Amino acid sequence: MQDQETANSGSPRPLPGGSNALAAEPSAYLRQHAGNPVHWQPFGDAAFAAAATRDVPVFLSIGYAACHWCHVMAHESFEDQDTADYLNTHFVAVKVDREERPDVDAVYMAATQAISGEGGWPMSVFLLPDGRAFHAGTYFPPRPMPGRPSFRQVLEAVSEAWTERRGAVEANAATLARGMAASQPASAVRLDGPPEPLDAAILGEAVRALSRSEDQSHGGFGGAPKFPPSAVLEFLIRHAAVPGDRLPSAAAELDTAGPDAVGADTAAAARDMAGRALAAMSRSALFDQLDGGFARYSVTRNWSVPHFEKMLYDNAQLLRVYVHWVRLGGTLEYPAAEAAAVAGRTADWLLTCLGLPPDQAPAPGGGAAQAVALASSLDADTVVDGMHAEGASYLWTPAQLQELLGPADGAAVAALMNVRTPGSVTADGSPLHPGREIAGDDAVLWQRVRPVLAQARSGRPQPGRDDKVVAGWNGLAIAALADAGAVLARPELVAAAERIAAYLERVHWQPPGDGPGRLIRVSHGGTARGIGGLLEDYAFCAEGLFALYGVTGHTRWYNLAAAVLDAACVRFAADGGLKDAAGESAQVTAAQGGRDGLDLFDNAAPSGAAALAGALLTHSALSGSPEHRTLAANVLSLLPPLAVRAPRVAGWLLATAQAALAGPVEAAVTGPDTPGRAALHRVLLLSPSPGLVVAVQDDGAALPVPLLRGRGADPDGAPQVFLCRGMVCDRPTGSVEGVRERLATMAR
Known part of the structure; x- marks a missing residue:
């Protein structure tokens, strides 16, 4: 040369x-x-x-x-x-x-x-x-x-x-x-024609396909490195909520996967697979056993050695999945109470460690009472003596545990948490990895020593934090915090979701003027900068705002969600096709041969196309819009070839399809704001019915959400619930038991 x-x-x-x-x-x-x-x-x-x-x-x-x-x-x-x-x-x-x-x-x-x-x-x-x-x-x-x-x-x-x-x-x-x-698959999505009807059998077939790649010994799917399958878990939980969901016998007869294949009862199989994965992750080193929150992935098949970065998008999705497992009722192998504790600690970690205070100061620790937005991530590395060391904040040695806790407790905790010599990450250091349920005397010990260990670790050098605010990831967090607050009966989490939604509205959203509104993807220091939002940003924000409306009944969030979704349709679903970006960079367009790009597969978060389908379906249920329902159905027409061949990267499409096939069920809660109405609302929020959409009367709104129009209190002025499909409703009921019974009937 x-x-x-x-x-x-x-x-x-x-x-x-x-x-x-x-x-x-x-x-x-x-x-x-x-x-x-x-x-x-x-x-x-x-x-x-x-x-x-x-x-x-x-x-x-x-x-x-x-x-x-x-x-x-x-x-x-x-x-x-x-x-x-x-x-x-x-x-x-x-x-x-x-x-x-x-x-x-x-x-x-x-x-x-x-x-x-x-x-x-x-x-x-x-x-x-x-x-x-x-x-x-x-x-x-x-x-x-x-x-x-x-x-x-x-x-x-x-x-x-x-x-x-x-x-x-x-x-x-x-x-x-x-x-x-x-x-490029962008041309594969056609939004301007009649959609193909969904075949319910493909969802059962997807469960069977997932079972063939499940790691039954360690939970999750595939080998190392192993990532949390958040979108797939959401699908499995929704599928499990439909009792007795069975494949047609002809489809069952076509199975040639061998004696370990899932039988016809795919709902039970879905519940078992979800439970095994959720239990394995939360009992492993992937989950921070001291502070809460999940690492990005495990470099080992048994979740024992995490890659230590902690991402907002992972933790927002996993928080929601664990909350939905609680709502489903759990299993004997992974009880709802254990999952609720994991969800609560993950929510606290999100707000405490990623929460940005009102002044957007760079120091971490906004706290649940102050956080107005969530930062993007914590670093995998910790800087120690000027050098980057992966996971250094999280590693322990047996000697450190004994010095801090005393010989007896230190040795017991080392055995419980698989902290040995040599270490699993470095020559000396290991993360805390129980690998099983902590129960009985172990639970008593752990409850006693955990605050001591957490306090000691807080005195170590800490990983850096990326303080940029990404609109879409905060949208995921809004949905998760709203659902967690409702299911765990923690109103402060719902309040946090509302603060984040208000921040996105104030900082990231440019309301419609001469054209549709515009969402900016990133902000820093309280100022939005850079490119416009991508399809995933609009879709995740709309999803989060619709979920927040369902929990609070505040029509402000419904209106904002609808505006964001309408802007997404104009920006990304024009000319009968769909794309991930709206020409933000000529160089990107040139690199892909002048074509628009569209990624149909879920990655660390749901694909923008799948998330858009979910938001469109929710909007159609609340508004009665046939156009939004048709758009959702057209995106879901992508599912059949993916359901069996690649279900692990189509989890959110599968979850949305499950909601679509369930109706989705629409619930209108009407009447005066009384404890009785709150009880009716709560029973709906605790229902695992796939895709259940809830509208609550807001007397302060100028216009009611369309699902509520023409529906009010009963003749005696008491609150009641209308349960509907396709805006066609059963007779209203004013009793909690009546709501439960009708939901159970509709699920079959």
Whole structure:
């Protein structure tokens, strides 16, 4: 290889006045790199225009604040002056937070996987100045390793190819973009025709398919690494709520999975699978046994070694799933009371550790009484003596436990929590991992020592927090906190959900003017910045606001949810198709061959398409809108080919289909605001009926929600409930038992 400084003499030239431009960005991940000698630029037209002017490629680095290997590559390469000098001379360096720009992450992850056969973060992608990718990989070390070149070698090879073989580079980029355009499923969703009717049998078939990939020994699905299957669990819980749900005998006869396959009673099988996963996760190191909250995933099959980052989107979804398990009634193997304790601690962790106070100050610990929004994540790493150490805040040794608790209790806790020598994460350290139910004398011991351990751990260095507020993830949290407050009888959680909703309305939402309203994806320090919301942001916010309305009866949240959903339909469901982003970046569009992108599969959170279908279905039940019901049904028409082949990535579509097939059941609670009405409302909120939609009379509203129109108190002026399907209602009932009986009948 030629000496690059000689071969490229005089060209390219450094960016005039080049400097690192990340210090004022809302993303904590970008600000983490503000001190690098690399002249990082945020993703945007200016950076790509600079690359075109200088005639150099773009080096795109994608990661996120809680990513351990992102920190490693930053320390090894991006903090190195020689590496930075080479990057600054031969490239325009662009840094992206995948949480802030999932649209950018999705398209370049697809490109990276197509080019290198692997994906992950940090992601390293080389682009033409128009945004099309031509080379990519993930982590590159500072020195060559077997099968992996050094980062400097990669930079030199790319620079040489750009200078000496430009035609081949551009041809590769064009070929990749065409291939990505051909693979886009956006055209598969047609919203302008009659929908295909749903076949209930596919839901039972999905349960059977899930059973074939279940890890019955350790709970969950598949092997290591193992992720919490939140959307799938929501589907299983909804399916379990339909008693006696059975596959047609012909479908059962087609099963060839062997003697361990699920039988015809798929509702019971769904309950068992959900219970095993929920129990395994909450009794493991994935769940923080001291403070609450769940880590991103486990690197082991038995959930014993977590990857320690804690994400808002995971914990919001898991909080709601555990609450819905409580509402379902649990099982003997995983009682509702145990799940309720896990849910309560997760809600407290969300508000205490991710809660941002009214002044949006960066210090953690907003607390349940102050939090107005929720930060994005806690880091996987803790900085100890200037070095990043993964999980350092959470690890214990037997000696530490004995020193803190005394020889007897310390040894007993070490045995209970699988803290041994050598450690499971480092040579000495292990996370707390009971791996089973803590009961009897163990429970007494744990209740006594847990506050002591929590206090001791709070004195250690703590992981960093990413304080950016992501609209969609806060929408997920609104739904979870509202449901948790209702089911656990904790009104302070509902109040927290209302504060977060008010923050999104005030900071992230631009009300309709000449056109539809607009949602901004990210805010920091109380100010919304950056791109408009993606489909998932609109859908998650609408879902959360509808759930909050159902719990509070405050029509304000229904109206806001409807406005957000209408804006989503205009922005993402135009021209008879569906897309994840509304042309936020020309470079992203170019990278996928000029086509709109749509990801149909759930990832860490439900897909935007699936979440939109759920919100549309709820809105149609509350408003009677046939247009919204038809749109939801058109999105659900994607389900049949996924239900059996890929149910693990179609959980929210399956959950929404279960609600659609149940009606969904619509409940209108009318009459004066009395303890009797509150009792009727509560029995509805405690019902596990799939997709049950609740409207509550709000005497302060200018216009009632459509489901309530023309319905009022009984002839004696007492509150009552109308239970309906398709806006056609049974005779109203004013008794709690009457509501229970009719719900049970409707579930069959």
